[in-house]
Amino acid sequence: MKKIINLLKNKFYRNRFNIGLLNKKKKYYSVDSLISEHFKDNPEHPCIVTLKKALELGNKKSLIIIETGSSAWGTNSTVLFDNYVNSWGGYVYSTDIRAKPMLDLKNKVTNKTFLYCQDSVKFLKELNLSNFEKYKKLVYLDSMDVNWEKPVESMIHCLREYLAIIPKLNKHDLILIDDTPKNLDILKKVQGIKNSEYFKKNIKIGIHGGKGSLVRDLIFDSKNFEILINEYQLLFQIK
Numbered sequence: 720m721k722k723i724i725n726l727l728k729n730k731f732y733r734n735r736f737n738i739g740l741l742n743k744k745k746k747y748y749s750v751d752s753l754i755s756e757h758f759k760d761n762p763e764h765p766c767i768v769t770l771k772k773a774l775e776l777g778n779k780k781s782l783i784i785i786e787t788g789s790s791a792w793g794t795n796s797t798v799l800f801d802n803y804v805n806s807w808g809g810y811v812y813s814t815d816i817r818a819k820p821m822l823d824l825k826n827k828v829t830n831k832t833f834l835y836c837q838d839s840v841k842f843l844k845e846l847n848l849s850n851f852e853k854y855k856k857l858v859y860l861d862s863m864d865v866n867w868e869k870p871v872e873s874m875i876h877c878l879r880e881y882l883a884i885i886p887k888l889n890k891h892d893l894i895l896i897d898d899t900p901k902n903l904d905i906l907k908k909v910q911g912i913k914n915s916e917y918f919k920k921n922i923k924i925g926i927h928g929g930k931g932s933l934v935r936d937l938i939f940d941s942k943n944f945e946i947l948i949n950e951y952q953l954l955f956q957i958k
């Protein structure tokens with residue numbers, strides 16, 4: 720019954736958006752304090768290093784944060800980003816193919832966050848950033864989960880997301896991609912032995928199974944991009 724209700728909600732809300740409803744929220748005085756509080760129950764979380772660096776590069780100034788895959792079973796990233804823009808300015812545009820994240824999140828974020836129920840590639844293609852030419856942008860790609868045994872679908876989806884948004888970005892903008900481990904050791908630590916076996920098998924046939932691995936192949940040797948950190952996530956900047 721729950722499944723059917725969710726399917727109906729997905730259909731009803733598809734291509735709609737909600738704006739956050741929270742009126743008042745705590746403001747932070749440093750990215751350090753924002754990150755420490757956000758991850759207080761999991762201070763060893765593998766995504767801290769990259770999320771922290773990406774937000775620090777916002778320099779406590781306005782950011783336009785564009786996210787694919789709204790808070791669900793991850794790091795509650797949409798709330799983290801909402802806290803950044805609520806403290807230092809800017810807006811969050813977040814999309815998810817399911818309606819549930821949008822409906823759950825609207826009471827947890829401020830009116831600086833726009834929550835969409837839409838396929839991420841369509842969303843990024845349609846997103847109009849022309850009013851935000853002067854703002855620095857942070858793009859967080861975290862939609863289709865990686866099936867580590869058969870990762871290609873997620874890799875291609877992420878590449879399509881990247882190709883949809885990259886023409887709209889400028890010098891110094893940042894791109895952060897989840898689930899893109901640098902190597903087998905990091906994957907094993909974060910995703911366990913079973914997935915690391917799949918990862919090893921795929922590498923043998925030339926598939927480096929991270930969500931952003933095709934994007935990394937594309938930018939790796941380019942003088943137009945700088946890889947800032949690649950541990951479990953991949954963070955890079957347009958030069």
Ligand SMILES: C[S@@+](CC[C@H](N)C(=O)[O-])C[C@H]1O[C@@H](n2cnc3c(N)ncnc32)[C@H](O)[C@@H]1O
Pocket residue numbers: 787788789790791792793794795796797814815816817820837838839840861862863864
């Ligand atoms: C790993 S979760 C996102 C976690 C979130 N970024 C966080 O850190 O809390 C992945 C989300 O991507 C969504 N998703 C899967 N395929 C998608 C697509 N094609 N377009 C948009 N969202 C998609 C799923 O519904 C799911 O909610």
